Structures are given as C-alpha cells and as structure tokens.
Amino acid sequence: MTMKPKTKKTLVILGSVLGAIVLLIVVLALLVITPPANYVYMPAQAEADSLLVGEIVDMISDSVVDDEGNIPEIAEIDIPAEHVRALLRQVAYHINLKMKDEGIACSLDWLNGALAAECSYPLPKSKAVIARGAAVPTLKFGVFTLKTVRLSAGHLPLPSSISILKDGITEESFKDEEARQAFSTIHHLEPADNGGLRLGVYPERISSLIRLLVSGD
Amino acid sequence: MMLFRTRFHLIAAAFLLTAAAVVSAQDVPADMRPRALTVAEQLAIEEAKNAPSKPVEVRKTEEAKPAENVVDNRFAQIPDQAAVVLKLNLNKLYSSPTFKAVADSGDVLAIRNDLKQIPWTKDGALPDPVILYAPRMGSSYAMLVATDRPASEIRDQLVAKYGNSKKVASERTGLGEMITVTYDKVDRKTKKTTVKTEAEILFVSSKVAAFGRKGCPLDYGFFSTENLPEEEFAKLRDLPDTVVAAGVMRSFPVAASDDPTGLASLVTSGELMISEYEPGAVSLVLDLNCKNAKDAELAAKRMKSFLRITLVSLFAADKTLFQELNKACSTSSSGNTAKLEAKLTKNTMDRVRAFYLLEKTVVSVATDVAASVVKSVTGGKK
Numbered sequence: 001m002t003m004k005p006k007t008k009k010t011l012v013i014l015g016s017v018l019g020a021i022v023l024l025i026v027v028l029a030l031l032v033i034t035p036p037a038n039y040v041y042m043p044a045q046a047e048a049d050s051l052l053v054g055e056i057v058d059m060i061s062d063s064v065v066d067d068e069g070n071i072p073e074i075a076e077i078d079i080p081a082e083h084v085r086a087l088l089r090q091v092a093y094h095i096n097l098k099m100k101d102e103g104i105a106c107s108l109d110w111l112n113g114a115l116a117a118e119c120s121y122p123l124p125k126s127k128a129v130i131a132r133g134a135a136v137p138t139l140k141f142g143v144f145t146l147k148t149v150r151l152s153a154g155h156l157p158l159p160s161s162i163s164i165l166k167d168g169i170t171e172e173s174f175k176d177e178e179a180r181q182a183f184s185t186i187h188h189l190e191p192a193d194n195g196g197l198r199l200g201v202y203p204e205r206i207s208s209l210i211r212l213l214v215s216g217d
Numbered sequence: 218m219m220l221f222r223t224r225f226h227l228i229a230a231a232f233l234l235t236a237a238a239v240v241s242a243q244d245v246p247a248d249m250r251p252r253a254l255t256v257a258e259q260l261a262i263e264e265a266k267n268a269p270s271k272p273v274e275v276r277k278t279e280e281a282k283p284a285e286n287v288v289d290n291r292f293a294q295i296p297d298q299a300a301v302v303l304k305l306n307l308n309k310l311y312s313s314p315t316f317k318a319v320a321d322s323g324d325v326l327a328i329r330n331d332l333k334q335i336p337w338t339k340d341g342a343l344p345d346p347v348i349l350y351a352p353r354m355g356s357s358y359a360m361l362v363a364t365d366r367p368a369s370e371i372r373d374q375l376v377a378k379y380g381n382s383k384k385v386a387s388e389r390t391g392l393g394e395m396i397t398v399t400y401d402k403v404d405r406k407t408k409k410t411t412v413k414t415e416a417e418i419l420f421v422s423s424k425v426a427a428f429g430r431k432g433c434p435l436d437y438g439f440f441s442t443e444n445l446p447e448e449e450f451a452k453l454r455d456l457p458d459t460v461v462a463a464g465v466m467r468s469f470p471v472a473a474s475d476d477p478t479g480l481a482s483l484v485t486s487g488e489l490m491i492s493e494y495e496p497g498a499v500s501l502v503l504d505l506n507c508k509n510a511k512d513a514e515l516a517a518k519r520m521k522s523f524l525r526i527t528l529v530s531l532f533a534a535d536k537t538l539f540q541e542l543n544k545a546c547s548t549s550s551s552g553n554t555a556k557l558e559a560k561l562t563k564n565t566m567d568r569v570r571a572f573y574l575l576e577k578t579v580v581s582v583a584t585d586v587a588a589s590v591v592k593s594v595t596g597g598k599k
Binding site for chain 2: 050057
C-alpha cells in the first residue's frame with residue numbers, strides 16, 4: 001500500500017515539529033537541570049563573618065547615640081559591602097538549616113550594590129534546578145522593592161521582569177513575626193555609594209533589628 | 218510550662234532582675250501586692266533594712282562568710298556539664314519591693330509556683346533554686362533545690378496531697394532515690410490513655426534534690442558524673458543575703474555559625490552578680506573572662522554596643538533618663554577580663570519605675586533585648 005503524497009508530507013512536517021519540540025525540551029533540560037549544589041558554610045568563614053556582624057552591631061550602636069549623648073530621630077548607618085556579605089552568608093546558613101530536609105539550599109551574596117542569590121531546588125534522581133538572580137533592594141516609605149537585574153534557571157537566562165526573587169524573599173520574610181518587626185525598624189534602605197548598604201533606622205525600635213541580627217533565625 | 222528552654226533564657230532572667238530596677242515599687246498599690254509574707258520573708262525584709270549601705274564588693278564573695286541558715290554542701294552536686302548556672306534568692310525577690318514585678322512575672326513566678334507543689338522544707342519556706350543549663354544536651358536544664366526532709370517524708374506528703382488523682386512512685390536508682398508524680402491523660406477522640414509526668418525529684422544527696430517538671434523532664438546525663446566542681450560553685454552557695462541572683466557561665470565550645478556576633482568565641486567563662494546594695498538600689502556586675510587582653514578589649518567594646526542599644530531601645534522616649542542610665546552603666550576591660558557594671562541609685566530606679574508605669578511594655582522589651590544580648594554572649598545554639 002502506498003501513501004498519498006499529501007499525507008506523507010503532513011507526516012513529515014508533523015514529525016519534524018515533534019522532533020523539534022523534543023529537541024527543544026532536551027536542550028532546555030540540559031540547560032536547566034544540573035546536579036544539586038551544596039553551599040557549605042565553612043567554620044573558618046563563619047568565625048570571620050561573626051566578627052564582621054559584631055562590627056555591624058558596633059556601627060549601629062555608634063549611630064543611635066551622637067557624641068553629645070543624644071538620640072537622633074533617624075540613625076544613618078553605612079554598612080560596607082564586606083560586612084553585608086558576612087551578614088548574608090549567616091542568613092543563608094540559617095535558611096539552609098531550615099530547608100535541609102527539603103533538599104533546598106541557597107547562597108546569598110552582595111555584589112556591586114545588588115543582592116545576588118543562588119537557590120538549588122531538588123529534582124528526582126539527584127538532579128536539581130539552580131536558580132540564580134541578582135536584584136537591587138530598596139525600602140522607602142515602608143515599601144520594600146527588589147529590582148531584578150539578572151535571572152536565570154541553570155544556564156538558561158530568564159527575563160528579569162519575573163518577580164520570583166522578590167516574591168520569594170518578601171513571602172518568606174513576612175511570614176516571620178521577628179522579620180516583620182525588624183522591617184518596621186527600618187526607615188530607609190538602599191545601596192550605598194561605596195558599594196555597601198545604607199540603612200536608616202528608628203533608634204527606639206532598634207531592639208527588633210538587633211534581635212534578628214543576633215538570633216540568626 | 219516550659220521553663221528556661223534555652224540557656225540564654227536563664228541569664229536573660231537574671232538580666233531581667235536588673236530591669237527589675239524598673240519597677241522598684243516603693244508605692245505599689247495594695248491590690249498589686251503579693252500574698253501575705255511568710256515569717257522567713259519578713260525576716261529577710263528586716264535584714265535588708267539593716268543591711269549596711271555600702272555597696273557589695275562582688276569580687277570578694279568567695280571570702281564572704283556563709284549565712285547562718287545555709288545548709289552545708291547544699292549545692293555541691295552541681296554537675297560539670299552545666300554551662301550556665303543561675304542561683305535565685307527567692308526570699309529576696311519576694312520580699313523586696315524593688316524586685317516585685319520580676320518576682321510576679323514570667324519565669325520567676327513559674328519557678329515559685331512549681332516549687333510550691335513540693336513540701337521541700339519542714340517550715341514550708343521556699344528554697345532558693347539553683348538552675349543549671351547544659352547546652353551540649355539540647356535544651357536540657359535541671360533545677361537543684363536544697364531540702365531538709367528525707368525522700369520518704371516528701372513521698373508520703375505527696376501521696377497524702379494527691380490521693381487517687383495522681384500516682385506517686387519512688388524507686389532507688391544508681392543516681393539516688395527518685396520520686397515521680399504521674400497522671401493518666403485520656404484522649405477524648407481516640408480514648409487512648411497516656412501517662413504524663415507531673416514532677417520528677419531525684420535525691421542527688423541527702424540534702425539536695427534535682428527537680429524536673431512536666432515538659433521539662435530531668436536529664437539524667439547531668440548527674441552521671443563524679444567530677445563535681447565544688448570550688449567553682451562554692452561562691453554560689455555562700456552568697457550574702459543581699460545578692461538577688463548570681464550566675465556562672467563556664468567555658469564551652471560554640472560553633473562559629475551559632476555565634477552570630479562573635480562574642481561567644483571571645484569568652485571562656487563569666488560571672489554575673491545582681492545585688493541590692495542598699496534598699497531600693499541595685500548593682501549589676503558581669504565579668505567575662507577571655508583568652509587574652511585583646512579579646513577582652515573587643516568583648517568590652519561589644520558589650521558597650523549592646524548596652525547602648527538596650528538603653529536606647531528602652532528609654533529613647535525619655536532622653537534625660539537615658540543619659541542618666543547611660544552614665545550609671547559602664548564597660549571596661551582589665552587584663553583578660555571584660556566587665557559590665559551598672560549601679561542604679563534609689564533615685565534613678567524611682568525614675569525608671571515611673572517611666573515603666575508610663576511605658577508598660579518596658580519589661581517585656583527588656584527581656585527581649587537582654588535575651589538577644591545573652592544569646593550573643595553565650596552563642597546562638599538553642
């Protein structure tokens with residue numbers, strides 16, 4: 001039995017389209033799926049970071065009282081990039097502790113005035129999707145914004161308009177009462193000119209921020 | 218109630234005693250007063266009134282003569298696993314208006330209520346508890362209580378008290394006589410019966426019992442050692458009556474990742490002493506021993522930061538009071554020791570109390586901040 005030329009042509013086109021789709025899926029899978037990442041917090045690094053976070057406490061302390069012993073309405077603190085990185089590494093360590101059972105691991109960093117995050121989401125058979133992103137955080141008039149400047153899933157670039165990073169951070173943060181209180185301490189937050197982070201805090205509410213800083217939860 | 222789930226709660230409670238200055242209650246309304254005072258408490262008040270007005274020399278407490286009513290070796294059984302030890306002078310707490318709010322609040326009230334369940338002494342007075350915390354065992358803690366009654370008497374009293382409602386059992390263990398009070402709890406849905414522990418009392422010596430309550434069972438690991446550091450804790454046993462609370466922190470390893478501000482890594486041991494050096498006036502001394510002078514300097518700096526932040530958090534609304542308190546508190550380092558000292562006169566404490574009555578939340582904020590600070594001192598691991 002011979003196939004009609006028109007049917008044959010249709011089948012060839014259909015086959016090609018299906019093949020292209022399968023190929024695309026395979027290529028996407030190869031781009032997106034990787035072995036899971038394990039962001040280990042080395043003890044020596046943790047020790048060094050602890051001292052830097054301690055210095056942040058000193059900076060806050062110096063800013064909430066001026067030389068005459070008066071308390072300013074808003075205390076301004078410029079936290080250097082190195083100190084912000086130390087703080088973020090500690091935050092990531094505690095997130096990883098909480099997420100250990102689910103196999104989710106993340107790494108946080110501060111690069112060129114932006115928050116850089118990597119998160120490894122587990123898939124079956126020892127595979128994972130590693131989402132990477134960078135965003136600039138600001139907080140003004142009680143509104144927290146996170147402007148995404150880079151986003152990718154594995155090696156696949158994604159449009160930065162996807163708000164996954166902001167949604168993830170705000171959703172997780174605001175679930176926690178302590179984090180909510182700590183946010184209410186902050187009058188403004190923005191990248192500083194020196195590549196670090198500029199914080200304006202209400203001195204009388206500072207205890208919430210300190211509690212979050214030292215609890216590491 | 219779960220008392221002192223974490224080691225920092227222990228010392229936080231002690232810090233809270235200083236915040237107690239906040240509520241120095243010379244003119245507490247009658248309806249806010251606790252129950253009628255016992256004879257022992259009235260005696261304690263008399264002693265406090267007659268106490269010399271000079272400040273207590275904290276560093277000399279080791280040389281201080283034991284009070285007459287101290288039972289020999291009553292806290293000699295403190296096991297060496299305990300990293301934080303806190304002794305509370307309950308009589309002082311409940312007889313002094315200065316500490317009234319603390320005595321009537323939170324953990325201290327819970328301790329008193331727990332202790333009242335057991336007939337520890339023949340005259341019915343509450344003993345001064347020594348609370349131990351061992352960070353290496355998770356959230357374990359134990360409370361040591363001096364008793365002048367043998368285990369059999371306490372057991373008989375409890376049997377008479379509870380009748381058929383609770384089961385009182387006693388057995389000999391390798392660690393000493395053990396009394397347990399249990400009750401059956403029936404699940405309304407499944408009708409299943411589970412046995413719940415109301416209290417555990419382990420006689421670690423003829424005069425010292427370890428006490429565990431529901432939710433906080435005794436950790437027998439505490440008492441499995443024969444190495445008892447009597448010398449280190451003799452000062453706790455022999456404290457003068459003016460001391461309201463005293464604590465000792467021992468050297469213990471803390472993972473760097475559990476030491477968020479690096480303070481615990483600087484400190485090898487520490488001592489805390491809170492005294493009413495004259496009626497209505499309170500002094501606090503916290504000594505942190507460090508590995509070297511450089512660490513001590515850094516620890517003092519960090520304590521200064523925490524102290525300043527604590528005071529700003531509490532008293533930002535009253536700037537003159539903040540400045541007065543800021544001057545009354547100081548940090549320093551000498552050799553390998555970092556020191557925090559606070560000396561609050563009766564006048565300052567009256568002002569603080571007036572502020573407290575205006576700002577009712579001050580004590581809870583004080584607890585939170587103190588807990589944060591202590592967590593930083595002792596490491597973050599719960």
